[in-house]
Amino acid sequence: MSKPRWSLVATVALTATLLTGTQAAAQADDPILDPIPEDPVTSGLGLTVEEVAQFPKSETTPEATDPRIIRHARINHLGELPDGSGRKYVPDLNGNLYFLGGEGNGDEPEVYLDVKAQFPDFFSGKGMGQGFGFVTFDPEFESNGVFYTVHTEAGAALEKETTYPEQPGTQFHGIVTQWTADDPAADEFSGSSREMLRFGFAQQIHGIQQIDFNSTAAPGDEDYGLLYVAVGDGGLGVSSTEPQELNTPHGKILRIDPDGTDGPNGQYGVPDVNPFVGQDGALGEIFAYGMRDPHRFSWDPQSPHRMYLGHIGQRAIESIYEVQEGDNLGWSEREGTFRFKRDDGCYLYALPEDDDQYDYVYPVAQYDHNPPPDWDCGDVGRAVSGGFVYRGEIPELQGKYLFADLVDGRVFFTESGEMQRGQDPATISTLMIYDEDGNRVSMPELAGDDRVDLRFGRDADGELYLLSKANGKLWKVTGAKNFADCTTTGTSVNGATGKGSWAPVTPEKWRFPGREVVLAEAGDERPGPRRPYEYAVLSKGKEYGSVRLDVKVRLDTPVEETNRDVVLVFGHRSDTEFYYAHLSTDNSIYAHNGIFKVDNGDRERLDDQWNETLSRGAAPAITDAEWHDVRVTHCASTGEIAVYVDGEPEPVMTAVDSTFTSGRVGFGSFDNVGRLKDLHVTGTRS
The missing domain is CATH 2.120.10.30 (TolB, C-terminal domain)
Structure with missing residues (x-):
């Protein structure tokens, strides 16, 4: 057991x-x-x-x-x-x-x-x-x-x-x-x-x-x-x-x-x-x-x-x-x-x-x-x-x-x-x-x-x-x-919670009150492939090849509601080309709590943890309204992706995919609200 x-x-x-x-x-x-x-x-x-x-x-x-x-x-x-x-x-x-x-x-x-x-x-x-x-x-x-x-x-x-x-x-x-x-x-x-x-x-x-x-x-x-x-x-x-x-x-x-x-x-x-x-x-x-x-x-x-x-x-x-x-x-x-x-x-x-x-x-x-x-x-x-x-x-x-x-x-x-x-x-x-x-x-x-x-x-x-x-x-x-043990040094961004450092899909849904980046209003489904409804891309700095994203995130949607989520975006090339880690309370449906790819089509699940027979994925990543430390590492040369939560030594989710070898990082959700702080990004130049 x-x-x-x-x-x-x-x-x-x-x-x-x-x-x-x-x-x-x-x-x-x-x-x-x-x-x-x-x-x-x-x-x-x-x-x-x-x-x-x-x-x-x-x-x-x-x-x-x-x-x-x-x-x-x-x-x-x-x-x-x-x-x-x-x-x-x-x-x-x-x-x-x-x-x-x-x-x-x-x-x-x-x-x-x-x-x-x-x-x-x-x-x-x-x-x-x-x-x-x-x-x-x-x-x-x-x-x-x-x-x-x-x-x-x-x-x-x-x-x-x-x-x-x-x-x-x-x-x-x-x-x-x-x-x-x-x-x-x-x-x-x-x-x-x-x-x-x-x-x-x-x-x-x-x-x-x-x-x-x-x-x-x-x-x-x-x-x-x-x-x-x-x-x-x-x-x-x-x-x-x-x-x-x-x-x-x-x-x-x-x-x-x-x-x-x-x-x-x-x-x-x-x-x-x-x-x-x-x-x-x-x-x-x-x-x-x-x-x-x-x-x-x-x-x-x-x-x-x-x-x-x-x-x-x-x-x-x-x-x-x-x-x-x-x-x-x-x-x-x-x-x-x-x-x-x-x-x-x-x-x-x-x-x-x-x-x-x-x-x-x-x-x-x-x-x-x-x-x-x-x-x-x-x-x-x-x-x-x-x-x-x-x-x-x-x-x-x-x-x-x-x-x-x-x-x-x-x-x-x-x-x-x-x-x-x-x-x-x-x-x-x-x-x-x-x-x-x-x-x-x-x-x-x-x-x-x-x-x-x-x-x-x-x-x-x-x-x-x-x-x-x-x-x-x-x-x-x-x-x-x-796993995902690649070099992610060369260029870095710290803090970067100002409005000028982010490019949201819908700017009026976002707040930048100093040390936090806040998705204050839930996103709306958009035309095109199935993908996160609302997110903001970190525009400060250059694109990354291999990247490590360390951040604190919090889900502001009440815990009584089901299907709560936030997403961390990486390898972002365009609005229809990127990866994201879906951090959710629910691990029982395909679209939740996993690592996904959007490649000019509906999001595709990549992580090793998804069991199609049981319709069960990795253990729920966030189940409360507290702040959580999250780390995402993406190795450009091998395609290895690992997601860690709260400093645990073992990853919650893992995947291997080499579609996107460079891009930007971001934060968002499908139809929930949440926030981030203590942002630290390091990576190799693309």
């Missing part, structure tokens, strides 16, 4: 419980139609990425019919071998384990092991995570050559015995395999393997996801060498309590000892340090429980044993949890910080007043799906992909937990210091993306598809990578860039 400055949600901490203002206003049995009204905050920070590799096209087994899994290459992770060689590894769900990089090797992916070829019942043709799902390398791989994989099987494999009783109506098996390479330094696998565990799942979703070792554990730590296994609910959690039941592995994160033998099949051990060891009716392997689809987890290198999990939700909430041993994340009694009712399945409900008795653990960050108004309870295409707390060499990213929505490709961050258990969920901010030439792009543009299928990876230096199944490409995060 994001908590921007305009948040309408007041969270109240109970014992390990968060009850939002939205919930508090709802009756216990009333569905909550919009669980998190606030969208993630627009960040003025962006990642610069450089393409590193293109992976070969791969095919499913058997041939798929679902377009969501017919991808160029189903690559879903990147890591670095723990042997100092610099080699990176990338699994493809369709079967191949690739190596790339390292001394003497280029960045061209090479097949290290064809996992599919090793198993006659290998299956990847249905289900989003089916096939060769994940791989991790033993911390001592350099000396022992050991690594582990997850894959799925169907067909004749379903006759095999599973480690624990399988789910009713099992359709596939998920298997964890241990491999031992004869030569750990080789770039092609030769060696042996053994099956460690096998689970049966009722549906072709939510199987075994990530397996991994605690990267912050050192030799001698009790966690060192223990393997974490994230096991989904097999799709049954929506209708059963299985994720809450401690006698089954489904809907859990397990922790096992690969070198032990006291597991039920004798192929692994159960660590004595696990929280449920010795408890009647509970599996000793369980580290934490109450999960639907525990997708990706990682540890913060500077906070040993602080583990973050990206948890994919059902119909409403995508969550990040800090997971500790023994935790119950609540599924399927809870989804995010809300109550889930299995007899509904579409909508969420307020938490009960006695929620603290259940000891559920709630997310440290979350966002919702924002379905369209005519939603029919179907999948709207939202799924979180957990990421990493950044501890690499890029200063602007230090301490930020970066993650993504794997479907639409939005990249987010939260401040790791704000992600605190039992506290308000941290603010989620959206990162921009820049290509290696400094052009702002989107992940769908880089992936060549609206369905990005985005994943994160991290190398041994803590640097991050982005992977897309859509086109099978890998990008490295090479730096950070501030």
